[in-house]
Amino acid sequence: AAGVIQSPRHLIKEKRETATLKCYPIPRHDTVYWYQQGPGQDPQFLISFYEKMQSDKGSIPDRFSAQQFSDYHSELNMSSLELGDSALYFCASSLGRNNEQFFGPGTRLTVL
Amino acid sequence: GIQVEQSPPDLILQEGANSTLRCNFSDSVNNLQWFHQNPWGQLINLFYIPSGTKQNGRLSATTVATERYSLLYISSSQTTDSGVYFCAVGPLLVFGAGTILRVKS
Numbered sequence: 001a002a003g004v005i006q007s008p009r010h011l012i013k014e015k016r017e018t019a020t021l022k023c024y025p026i027p028r029h030d031t032v033y034w035y036q037q038g039p040g041q042d043p044q045f046l047i048s049f050y051e052k053m054q055s056d057k058g059s060i061p062d063r064f065s066a067q068q069f070s071d072y073h074s075e076l077n078m079s080s081l082e083l084g085d086s087a088l089y090f091c092a093s094s095l096g097r098n099n100e101q102f103f104g105p106g107t108r109l110t111v112l
Numbered sequence: 113g114i115q116v117e118q119s120p121p122d123l124i125l126q127e128g129a130n131s132t133l134r135c136n137f138s139d140s141v142n143n144l145q146w147f148h149q150n151p152w153g154q155l156i157n158l159f160y161i162p163s164g165t166k167q168n169g170r171l172s173a174t175t176v177a178t179e180r181y182s183l184l185y186i187s188s189s190q191t192t193d194s195g196v197y198f199c200a201v202g203p204l205l206v207f208g209a210g211t212i213l214r215v216k217s
Contacts, residue, residue: 033204042208043205045206058204098143099160101202103154105153108153
C-alpha cells in the first residue's frame, strides 16, 4: 500500500538559511499534519491542514510557514534557521480530521 | 492541554520474555495510537485503538477509555522489538515521553 512520502530525507543547512520540506500524503487522504521531534524528545505537533485549509496550529515558530496545495501535497517552509531547529520533521496524513494518522519516514534537518 | 504519561520509561528484556507498557492520559480522547520508533527514526503504526482490544501477531493493545489508560502487550519479545514505544492521544496527537525497550539475545 502507498505510504506518506517525504522529501528530502536528509537536509543540511547553515544558520540563517531557509529550508523547504515536502510531504505527499497517502492517496485520497485529505488531512496533513506536521510534527517536529528534537533529539531525545517526543514528536510535537506543529500545524495541520484539512482540505487545503489550515485547520489547527500547535507550537510552530513564526519563522515557519506551511501550506497544502490543490493536489493535497504539503510544504513546510522554514526561514532564518537556528541551531535549535535541528530535528526530525514528520508529516502524517489521515482520511478525515480525527482518524488514524499515518506517518512518513521523516526529514532529518541538521543546522550547522 | 492533554497530559500523557507512559511507564516504565526504560525496560530491558531477555529475548522471549513478555512485557506490558502503560499509557495514562488526562482527558477523554477520540484518537489513541501506539507507535514503535525504530533505530532509524521511523514511526511505525502499531495500533489505532481509542477503545477496546486489538491483537496483531505478538502484539496486543487494550484501551479503557472511561478510566483513561491504554496498555500495550508484547509477547515472546525479539531483538527487533527494541526501540522506543510511543503512545499518542488526539485528535491532534499529543505524545507521551515514550518507553525505551531493549531486548537482549
